[in-house]
Each structure stands twice: as C-alpha cells, then as structure tokens.
Amino acid sequence: MLNRFSFEIKTLNDANNAIQNGVYLSLFSVVITILFTTLSIYGYMNLGFNQYSFIDAIVMLFIAFSIWRKLKYSAIVALIYYLTNQVLLWIDGISEPGFMVLVFFLIYYQATLGLFFYHQNKENENPTIT
Numbered sequence: 001m002l003n004r005f006s007f008e009i010k011t012l013n014d015a016n017n018a019i020q021n022g023v024y025l026s027l028f029s030v031v032i033t034i035l036f037t038t039l040s041i042y043g044y045m046n047l048g049f050n051q052y053s054f055i056d057a058i059v060m061l062f063i064a065f066s067i068w069r070k071l072k073y074s075a076i077v078a079l080i081y082y083l084t085n086q087v088l089l090w091i092d093g094i095s096e097p098g099f100m101v102l103v104f105f106l107i108y109y110q111a112t113l114g115l116f117f118y119h120q121n122k123e124n125e126n127p128t129i130t
Contacts, residue, residue: 009110009113009114009117012117012118012121012122014114014117015113015114015115015117015118015121016114016118017114018110018111018113018114018115018117019067019068019070019075019111019114019115019118021107021110021111021114022064022067022075022078022107022108022110022111022112022114022115023064023067023068023111025104025107025108025111026060026061026063026064026067026078027061027064029057029060029082029104030057030060030061030064033049033053033054033056033057033060034054034057036049036053037049037050037051037053037054037057040053047094048089048092048094056085059081060078060081063077063078063081064078067111067115070115070118070119071115072115072116072119073115074115075108075111075112075114075115076112078108078111079105079108079109079111079112082104082105082108083105086101
C-alpha cells in the first residue's frame with residue numbers, strides 16, 4: 001500500500017499523490033483564509049484579517065491551480081509564499097511558529113519534490129530512482 005505522505009517518490013503515482021497533496025493543502029488554505037477573513041470583517045473574531053486578506057486567498061487559488069496543472073515551479077512558489085506569510089505573521093505578533101507550520105511546510109516540500117520528479121520522468125512509463 002502506498003504511503004501517501006512519504007517523501008520517497010519513486011514512481012509517477014507517488015509524484016501525482018504528492019502533487020495532489022499540494023493542491024489540497026492550497027485549497028484548504030484558501031477556504032480557511034476566506035472563513036477567517038469573513039469572521040474578522042463581520043466582527044465575530046478579531047484575528048488580524050481584513051478585506052485585503054481576500055487577495056491572499058485569490059493568490060493561493062492561482063497557486064493551487066498551477067500546482068494542479070503541474071507547472072514545474074508552482075510548488076516552490078507555494079512554499080516560498082507560505083513561508084513568507086508565516087514569517088510576516090510571526091513578526092507582526094499575530095501568529096507563532098508551531099506544529100501546523102511544520103506540517104504545511106513538509107506537504108509543500110513534498111509537492112515540490114513530486115513536481116520535479118514528474119517533469120523529469122513524465123516520458124517514461126515506469127520510472128524509478130536508483
């Protein structure tokens with residue numbers, strides 16, 4: 001049985017699973033951003049989000065789409081964009097680094113490995129790393 005969250009990417013199926021994880025995580029980030037932004041705007045929670053946070057959600061939606069389209073550098077963009085946002089939230093005192101930051105980083109890193117493996121081996125039917 002394939003371990004969906006393994007960093008060993010040896011086949012195109014493994015690469016596709018890693019890429020899908022990156023897409024799902026990006027879409028999850030979009031949904032959470034929209035939810036928290038809406039709650040903050042209407043005064044239910046003060047989480048430091050404002051109407052400009054919708055721009056962040058739109059950017060993440062484009063990143064999710066580009067990962068889904070398997071554009072080579074899209075996962076790297078997602079990884080850098082996510083880390084930049086986390087550093088800015090940490091500097092502003094809104095959020096602190098924690099376990100979820102590490103999990104998100106590892107999933108984006110896995111998607112990056114999957115995309116590069118996919119582009120290196122998409123011509124072969126059964127590629128393996130030796």
